[in-house]
Amino acid sequence: MKTIEMIHPIEQCYDHEPCALAIGFFDGIHTGHQKVIEKMSHIAAEKGLKKAVMTFDPHPSVVLNPEKQRTDYLTPMYEKKRILENLGIDYLFIVPFTSSLAQMEERDFIANYFTKNKVKEVVAGFDFTYGKYGKGNMLKLEADKDGFEVTMVERHALNDEKVSTTLIRKDLKEGNIKSANKQLGRPYKITGLVVQGEKRGRTIGFPTANVEPNEIFVLPRLGVYAVTIKIEQTGKVFKGVCNVGVKPTFHDPEKQQISIEVNIFNFSDSIYGERVEVEWHDFLRPEQKFDGIDSLIAQINKDKEKAIEILNTLHID
Structure with a gap:
């Protein structure tokens, strides 16, 4: 072209x-x-x-x-x-x-x-x-x-x-991922670079890839999602659970930038600097603040189980 x-x-x-x-x-x-x-x-x-x-x-x-x-x-x-x-x-x-x-x-x-x-x-x-x-x-x-x-x-x-960009944007902002994807005719995608984060996830048993978008994409509603992530260099696609938000359990929401963090299932490689594509398949829950680490870990485990259940029903290349 x-x-x-x-x-x-x-x-x-x-x-x-x-x-x-x-x-x-x-x-x-x-x-x-x-x-x-x-x-x-x-x-x-x-x-x-x-x-x-x-x-x-x-x-x-x-x-x-x-x-x-x-x-x-x-x-x-x-x-x-x-x-x-x-x-x-x-x-x-x-x-x-x-x-x-x-x-x-x-x-x-x-x-x-x-x-x-x-x-x-x-x-x-x-x-x-x-x-x-x-x-x-x-x-x-x-x-x-x-x-x-x-x-x-x-x-x-x-x-x-009527299918429209305005309606799709509204759906994404409200967490209506399935509706947005149906109008798009494909899963919504954000591309970006895996960058260094706080590495807090690995200390509680859930290491994440911190994805920094390479352009200004519409961000979905703050919360937790079932996603897939594709590593551009290898073309390999992995399932995962993603948090879009400010991590209010650890930070003051008024002072933090929004981050996109993906816990990739059955994956332990270092992919810093890799270009990736994150596809959004379903909304699990809004972002929330927890009383402590134990309650956060318990909820993350539930999120992971739910994401696995959802993603196992999809045909993913």
Whole structure:
């Protein structure tokens, strides 16, 4: 997959073959987004075009709504690229979402990013908007198209509720991992580096891998989870139980940063410095403060048993 950053002067970005284009922010690349990309891929194959995706960076809210700006993501750009490459996309166009882009008139956007950009087919969801004040929509795009065809993908729902990045973020924040995963079409994933921690877990018989995310991911609700962890270098996947939180039994929650710590089952190797992928399968309980070490150890054992029970029901590569 070739990544093309659409920087000005934009004409220098046009050195590529004619393509069919799926456009959107695509945070999460959830099942709704996948419908858009699948439709684009089908049209591209049918018409002998390259498969392309256009996304934006950062999220438009950073420019349009600073009070509610979104700076953490379900799929930060590195993860988004990885997923799209696995989907067989030929070109990824990254458009910087700046104040000048937000002020661009609809026809100028169409001309610069579609017509002159060798886009022959534009595919987007029913709610896609573009241009100054977001006045452009799919009906207007159909009316103003110039040198390309337009395909609108209808609303995608599960249990009569629209699949959306907003809903998935809400589910994660509430610990509704199964609901989030169903909408994503895969387990939610955070990637990062195993770094040195306090090593407190090993003193009570539960050594943990302290995972520092390599990008700004949406963190699930503070608490304990059944997870799997993949070591990128070896490709091996292990089951485990993960605590996301501030460890209130040992620290003042008001003064501590959130950590991601995974107790990996049947594992004793040192993996400091390794890049890992943590996949979230189920929420076990909220983070809580215990009266002492003994009650903490008893609860961790219960968490481990529950996680093993859950993970044994899953097909894990």
